[in-house]
Amino acid sequence: MKVANISEVSGDRLKAVEVERETYLLVAHEGEFYALEHRCPHLGLSMKKGKVEGDCLVCPWHGSRFSIPTGENVDWVNSFVGMPLPKWSHKMIALGKQPQPIKSVKLERQGEELHWPKNVGASG
Numbered sequence: 532m533k534v535a536n537i538s539e540v541s542g543d544r545l546k547a548v549e550v551e552r553e554t555y556l557l558v559a560h561e562g563e564f565y566a567l568e569h570r571c572p573h574l575g576l577s578m579k580k581g582k583v584e585g586d587c588l589v590c591p592w593h594g595s596r597f598s599i600p601t602g603e604n605v606d607w608v609n610s611f612v613g614m615p616l617p618k619w620s621h622k623m624i625a626l627g628k629q630p631q632p633i634k635s636v637k638l639e640r641q642g643e644e645l646h647w648p649k650n651v652g653a654s655g
């Protein structure tokens with residue numbers, strides 16, 4: 532299933548697409564293309580306005596960072612809408628939520644198009 536043209540996806544811009552009624556953010560990273568779950572596991576807020584920093588997608592709300600290739604959480608809740616917070620307050624802002632990964636799916640290239648892999652479901 533085609534999700535986008537390669538020309539629509541760049542390294543520093545997030546493109547939102549719908550796959551089987553789920554929203555994903557497309558990111559180019561080191562010559563590959565990934566679809567990342569758009570809901571942050573912290574509070575379920577959308578990361579559509581998030582940004583790419585190095586190997587990570589950074590949540591715009593509280594700064595949690597997720598590895599683009601794996602979806603692994605590499606930093607959990609450290610800021611408030613871009614303003615860094617002191618370390619002592621991180622647990623308070625986490626509201627009892629433990630670090631969790633997001634889904635990351637490596638997309639397949641077909642010519643100038645990006646396709647969702649056949650053996651991977653979009654939900655869950």
Ligand code: FES
Binds near residue numbers: 595
């Ligand atoms: S909603 Fe993403 S870190 Fe809080």
